[in-house]
Amino acid sequence: MNLIFHDVDSALAREVTSVVTSAQTQAVVHLQTSGTTGTPRQITKDLAKALRRKRSGNRSDRFMLTFSPTRWAGVSVIVHCYQVECTLIVPASLSPLDIIAACFAHRPTHISLTPSLFRNLVLHDHNRELRSVGFLQITFGGEAAPQSVLDLARALWPKARLTHTYASTEHGDICAVSDGRAGFPPAKFARHCFPDGGKDGELHIDGVPTGDFWRLEGDRYHFVGRREEIINVGGNKVSPAVVEEAAFQCGVKMAKAYAVPSPLLGSLVALDFVGDIPPPELRRQLAEKLPKFACPARLSQLNQLELSEAGKLVRKP
Amino acid sequence: MKSKAQVILHLSQAIADATFGRITAESIKPSDRIMADLGLDSLDYATVMLGCEQWCGVKLNENKVNWAEIDTVEKLADLFAATSQS
Numbered sequence: 141m142n143l144i145f146h147d148v149d150s151a152l153a154r155e156v157t158s159v160v161t162s163a164q165t166q167a168v169v170h171l172q173t174s175g176t177t178g179t180p181r182q183i184t185k186d187l188a189k190a191l192r193r194k195r196s197g198n199r200s201d202r203f204m205l206t207f208s209p210t211r212w213a214g215v216s217v218i219v220h221c222y223q224v225e226c227t228l229i230v231p232a233s234l235s236p237l238d239i240i241a242a243c244f245a246h247r248p249t250h251i252s253l254t255p256s257l258f259r260n261l262v263l264h265d266h267n268r269e270l271r272s273v274g275f276l277q278i279t280f281g282g283e284a285a286p287q288s289v290l291d292l293a294r295a296l297w298p299k300a301r302l303t304h305t306y307a308s309t310e311h312g313d314i315c316a317v318s319d320g321r322a323g324f325p326p327a328k329f330a331r332h333c334f335p336d337g338g339k340d341g342e343l344h345i346d347g348v349p350t351g352d353f354w355r356l357e358g359d360r361y362h363f364v365g366r367r368e369e370i371i372n373v374g375g376n377k378v379s380p381a382v383v384e385e386a387a388f389q390c391g392v393k394m395a396k397a398y399a400v401p402s403p404l405l406g407s408l409v410a411l412d413f414v415g416d417i418p419p420p421e422l423r424r425q426l427a428e429k430l431p432k433f434a435c436p437a438r439l440s441q442l443n444q445l446e447l448s449e450a451g452k453l454v455r456k457p
Numbered sequence: 458m459k460s461k462a463q464v465i466l467h468l469s470q471a472i473a474d475a476t477f478g479r480i481t482a483e484s485i486k487p488s489d490r491i492m493a494d495l496g497l498d499s500l501d502y503a504t505v506m507l508g509c510e511q512w513c514g515v516k517l518n519e520n521k522v523n524w525a526e527i528d529t530v531e532k533l534a535d536l537f538a539a540t541s542q543s
Contacts, residue, residue: 374499403519404503424477437504438511 141222146242147232155209156218156230163187163222171212185212190219197224201277204229204248206239206257211450213282217252234451236264243273251275254282254451255289259394262292263414263444271296279316280304283452284363284381287322288388294320306363311345323360342367355379369455371398374405376433380455383409383436386429391417394445396453400438411436414444459513459541464534471508472530475501487531495530506533513541 143160145153162169166188172181203221205228207214221228231242240261242248253261258280261270275297280289285304293302305316306324315328334341335349340356342349353364364370364379371378383397392415399407413422419439426435446454459467469482472495480495491497497505510516517540527533 374503400507402503402507403517403522404499404506404524408500408503408507420474423474427477432498432500437500437507 141225142227144227144229144246146230146238146245150230150232152205152209152233153230156205156228159209159215159218160222163191163219166191169215171215172210183212185215187215187219190216191223195220195223197226199225201226201250202229202246202248203227204239204243204246204251205231206234206251206253207282207451208234208449213252213450234449236260240265240270243270247273249275250277250279252279252281254447255280255285256283256394256445256447256453257451258289258293260444260447262296263393275300277301277303281307282450285322286381286385286388288385290320290322308350310348311350314345321360323357323362325360326356329354329361353379369398371409372407373409373433376431378409378434380409383411383426383430383434386426387411387413387422389429390422390425391415392422394453396445396455397436398455402437408437409434410438410440412440412442412445414442459538461534461538464509464513464537464541465530467512468505468509468530468534468537471505472497472501474508475505485530487529487534489530490528491530491533492528509533509537513537515540 141160143156147153159169168184168186171183171185197220201224203217203226205214205217207217209215209218218228229242229246229248231238236257276299278293278297278300280303290302290304293300301318302320303316303318304322305313307313315324317324317328329343332343332345334343340354340361343352343354344350351367353367353370354361355364363381365381369380371380380397384395387395387397392413394414396412398410400410402408419441423436423439448454465487469485472485472491473480473482475497476495485495489495491502491505506517515537517536522536527536
């Protein structure tokens, strides 16, 4: 394994070195869950077991680290590079600007990241030079990858293979597709089930509810949201992902939809967004794309949206 | 703290926005009934209220309000002005 540290004295470099040492000794690592499913929890992962898994890759692959080595997603990338004996590029920190700087300096070929971080990188790529980095593989995980993100990645890196995955710390990798289309074919969920034998709703894995709600639309399952994220507007269930995707189609660069309490209807949809489109114009365009109950009652134009340490959109208002 | 007159002006603009200009702010009278006369539905009404709560910096207590009685622009303005001053 070839390690490239953009800043060898950084805290990130130390954390990565610690995980590599654990891989070498096939030790266990103690990690924290991202907290998507509730309060972050301490978990233990056996690297000997992770290293027994067969992985495909080439020694010439150059991975950019974008996930914290204190999370399973980050450990997974490190273990992959260790096993395939390829190059791992470690930025000075996981901030978008440091990741971009490391991309320019060390020319990665592979990157795994959340769709939110991807949007953030594009947003911070002020000189639009990131496309000069020749990514061959872009893998989205940690959050659902909407079609707008896949289309943006395709436009910027036409030759890259685009993969999006569905995984959780508790269940590991659940499924992945690489056809550039949002959602997952039903065959990917064939081993799992929905309540009461239904075709959609909350996915159960090995009989355990995941808290993730899915909707079958055409020939694909699309992510609706976490149980606690779905917005109930006077009895109508609104998926934040659907509202955000509509905003992206209007030219918004980052978006976060969430519930705000309403004395009359229980909840209304609010949308925080980053982009140049004036709120009244965005509101008008969204009204053409969404059912009325899903249209944001409040729009807030911001300079940036907060991402968690796991690279996910912080969904609390 | 917002005066009743300020709230009426704000509500008029919010109602105009909610109807995408079908009703102009200038044409709205304080005595207009929000749903019956101006044609707002419950979603529009809730949206207007949310915006006004944010603008006034107040949170209405739904349990203390008889919503059936708050049917005109003026009554809603009275409610916000009173809440804003309390």
